[in-house]
Amino acid sequence: MIGIVSHTFNAMASPCRFLLQGDPAVLKDICQLAEQEVKRIEQKYSRYNPDSLLTLINNNAGRKPITIDPETNGLLNYAQQCYEQSDGLFDITSGILRQAWDFKSNTLPSQENIEALLPLINWAKVTWSADSVFLPDKGMELDFGGFGKEYAADKAAEVFQRHGIHHGLVDLGGDIRIIGDKIDQSGWAIGIRDPRQPEQAIKTLLLHQGAMTTSGNYERYMDINRQRYCHILNPKTGWPINHWASVSIMASQCLVAGSIATMAMLFEKESADWLQTLQVPHLAIDINGNQIMLTEH
Amino acid sequence: MKKLNTLAALSGAALSIPVPAEVTPTDEVISYRYSSYQEAESPRERTATLETQRYQIDVHQLAYRLPLNDDWYLNADLQYETLSGASPTQTYKNDEGRSVLLMSGASIEEQRTDLKLSPKRYFKHGTAGGTFAYSTENDYESLALGVDGTLDIFDKHTTLIGSLSKSVDTLSPTEPELGAARQAADGRGKQSVSVYEGISQVINKYSVLQAGIGYTRLSGYLSDPYKFQDRRPDNRDQYTFSANYRHFADILDGAALHADARLYRDDWGVNSQTLEVKWNQGINFWSLRGIFSPKVRYYRQNEADFYSLVQDSAESGSVPEFKSSDYRLSSYGALSFGIENTISWQQWAFHLDYNYYMSREDLAILGGTDDETPALVNFTTFTLGVDYKL
Secondary structure (H helix, E strand, C coil), rough: CEEEEEEEEEEEEEEEEECCCCHHHHHHHHHHHHHHHHHHHHHHHCCCCCCHHHHHHHHCCCCCCCCCCCCHHHHHHHHHHHHCCCCCCCCCCCHHHHHHCCCCCCCCCCHHHHHHHHHHCCCCEEEEEECCEEECCCCHHHHHHHHHHHHHHHHHHHHHCCCCCCCCCEEECCCCCCCCCCCCCCCCCEEECCCEEEEEEEEEEEEEEEEEEEEEEEEEEEEEEEEECCCECCCEEEEECCCCCEEEECCCHHHHHHHHHHHHHHHHHHHHHHHHHHHCCEEECCCCCCCCEEECC | CCCCCCCHHHHHHHHCCCCCCCCCCCCCCEEEEEEEECCCCCHHHHCCCCCCCCEEEEEEEEEEEEEEECCEEEEEEEEEEEEEEEEEEEEEEEEECCCEEECCCCCEEEEEEEEEEEEEEEECCEEEEEEEEEEECCCCCEEEEEEEEEEEEECEEEEEEEEEEEEEEECCCHHHHEEECHHHHCCCCCEEEEEEEEEEEECCCCCCEEEEEEEEEEEEEECCCCCCCCCCCCCEEEEEEEEEEEEEEECCCCCCEEEEEEEEEECCCEEEEEEEEEEEEEEEECEEEEEEEEEEEEEECCCCCEEECCCCCCCCCCCCCCCCHHHHHHHHHHHEEEEEEEEEEEEEEEEEEEEEEEHHHHHHHHCCCCCCCCCCCEEEEEEEEEEEEE
16 A cells, blocks of 8 residues: 555645555655645636736736736737637636625625626626736736636646656646646545535546546525525626536646636536537536536546 | 537647646754764774763754745755864874774863755756855865756656855864864864765656765865874865665555665775665554654775875885875775664654764675774764754
């Protein structure tokens, strides 16, 4: 039985861990490097960090363009792809809706509140180039919450790979990226939460490579009059989606898996066919508990 | 409805996000080490004076590592050593052909302070660093400057390593009235210039090999002013070839074999070979992580061309230009055994190391001579340490 080294920490408002097989003396230092990489991304792109690049961009909305580096430009290009591929449903300017939706309050926002925010949601109006980004209207905000954690999982895994570590996984609050298979090639057992009982696994899959993320209606939500209002909001209406309880996606990159899972939630009932067409391995569970699944061939 | 190429479009966009520069460490770490170095007593039957006690050295080390900004990281080390005991001043053959060791009285009581600062800049494909070191003790002052760098190539599977350093030392022997050599050395200096070029290659997921060559030129006053009749050349060219192999193994909670070999030769005629093998074993228990590393090292060298235990004699008329009876220039071999232990818990790491070193003429195995080297030392070191991550 080969021991597994576990390294845990908190970042991006989530419990994070690295599970690895190898020389602990070597792994210890590389775990630090990988943790630092996650924290670097968090500090750079967190809305909540007053010193972050994202806060700087948002604070200058309607005022002036802000200089960006190649990494940020790459993420904005990626956001553009998400926007195009989702026909505008995956919009990184939609985070502003959280000003109306307080899931701890257990009360629904007023329609006026929501409608006041909708004009500020429009990724197509954002102008950016390789060197700068500009939000044209005061009050507009970028929010990388839709893919920051997934991106960080990929980057942390790459830190390990760059340092010659090939057996392990990165788990940032349930966004999983495999660094490499277990030494005996038995695969890493990854549980998918049961949306109705999130502490239990509805299915356990063995992953040898790639990434898996799950987008679920049980992460932040409120139940009012037996209706579930979850944190995944349609940027065009300002209201929560209401078809899938959870969508899990497997892809080679965590970033891609996460975006597809979110898009599938946003497409609601249309995504059953969409996921089939994409041929991406997935498990989608609707709010009535019906499952559709495609496993890896 | 949706485009078939969503997966391709997203994957392509994800892959084109540029990799940011190599991550600069962000940990701020403070650590302390105490080491005790104790030489074994010299054999009584081979000392001409009653003094058999050798050196006792206590070393206190304080290290502080901190990030300066996103790209720069600084290592700062302060070391304070106290040294007491006696050191061999001369070994010679007496009239019966037996080697005899003269010890200086237990008068040596010295302090030494070292300060070292090493800033390092991290780039996407490598690092560049510098070193400033200053060392002072009552009869010695040393200043060293260096630069070093690494460059990652072939997708980080190969790393080129290089360094260049220079040091300038100034001697001011204590109690110069005690000997002409001490007076002659007063104010003299010695310099060194070193260059190292190496390459580190990832062989497969379990093993890494590093090999390198080094050259050092020492010049200036290289004799030992505290030893009698110690006359060495003013230059010394040293060449090294070293190879270090690392192999990781999945035993218990991970293990690694470190095997290091080093070949050395210089133009004083000294050749040496070193072989060291160390096993690092990781074991996790409760919430602690332990790493236990037993090691064994073998070293041998043959004597310098001018090593001699024959005393200068007025009768023979001629004295050799160069001569030294320093045991470090003799033929000998040394074996050492040790174990290093580290236990980590949360922000803390505790260290306990033990090492035993023994040196003997016959351990040289090859190239030994009949000349005895009575000054050879055996010693034990203990190290206790603690690290705290802020």
